[in-house]
């Protein structure tokens with residue numbers, strides 16, 4: 257299994273030294289760099305945020321898994337959390353695409369993502385507590401996006417300090433927009449669920465799950 | 474001793490269907506919090522497979538991240554290989570969704586997902602994703618073979634090493650992984666062959682352009 261990689265590497269190594277061999281590397285390019293104008297501190301913050309989105313994603317994954325268990329059995333809620341997990345991954349990919357569009361991510365690609373992202377919490381008392389945890393998680397992500405905006409709007413790591421107008425606009429208009437709508441949606445669901453459960457406890461939760469599953473909330 | 478163990482497992486299996494019923498009868502009229510701990514979806518050999526399925530699912534997410542990095546790498550303006558970007562993105566998406574499906578499968582058999590079960594299988598690899606086109610394909614081929622072997626190991630565990638026969642699990646592994654991995658491995662090996670032939674000093678640079686263009690229009694799954 258490893259031999260294929262080894263052979264490929266070997267071919268590449270030989271490619272440098274003699275002619276008529278496998279050429280793996282493309283020629284050194286001389287592309288002007290003036291257009292690559294994101295600044296150091298801002299880039300770092302953006303790269304951190306990619307990881308934050310993926311961490312949130314794996315946390316939602318754990319929620320989806322917990323409520324999928326037969327002894328918990330909240331299929332609607334579980335599916336909702338699995339969907340959120342994939343959405344958070346999409347956010348990470350959107351940030352990556354933005355960086356690529358601006359000419360970034362040409363170096364140090366391997367440490368952009370920590371591969372082993374174990375979610376810190378894996379069980380919840382009930383649906384309400386998980387939804388509240390989700391709301392707190394979103395608020396935390398929002399706070400971090402705001403921090404990225406702050407740094408990118410006034411990046412003191414470069415001299416003179418830099419304002420990345422376009423990125424700041426993108427994060428504000430696109431990312432924060434989605435955060436605030438998402439938070440309002442979760443908060444509304446928490447409110448509905450708590451009221452459904454006030455006098456009826458588990459019956460309320462069961463009904464809530466069915467409503468979520470049918471897309472009626 | 475062995476006979477005794479097998480006998481006791483048979484006895485357990487023979488009476489298994491009554492356990493939940495007894496629990497339910499005992500629970501009726503008592504405090505609500507009483508556990509009906511035999512009323513789960515667990516049957517057959519799932520407990521033998523659960524830990525390895527959890528690990529397998531978790532590996533899917535790690536591989537999804539690996540492929541996302543490769544996809545990103547080929548999408549930077551210097552690499553600028555939209556075909557390779559798409560290939561690795563498709564692989565990343567595929568691993569991600571299969572990981573979710575695996576969690577759903579584990580819970581469909583009464584199990585649960587655990588995320589902290591990482592062995593050194595992944596940590597022992599070099600985590601370098603700054604690769605050339607052909608070495609990236611080679612890496613993907615290695616990863617997929619590891620995935621295929623892991624699926625086979627789970628299958629073996631249930632088919633040969635479990636006292637309880639559980640065709641549902643082995644069939645699931647076959648249907649969802651064994652055959653699909655075969656196709657994927659074959660495709661990647663084919664790409665590796667093509668690149669090996671095309672990357673000579675005269676054609677190399679243009680070959681990669683054409684091969685990338687081919688990948689853009691090619692369906693991996």
Ligand SMILES: [Fe+2]
Nearest residue numbers: 309344347397
């Ligand atoms: Fe997000």
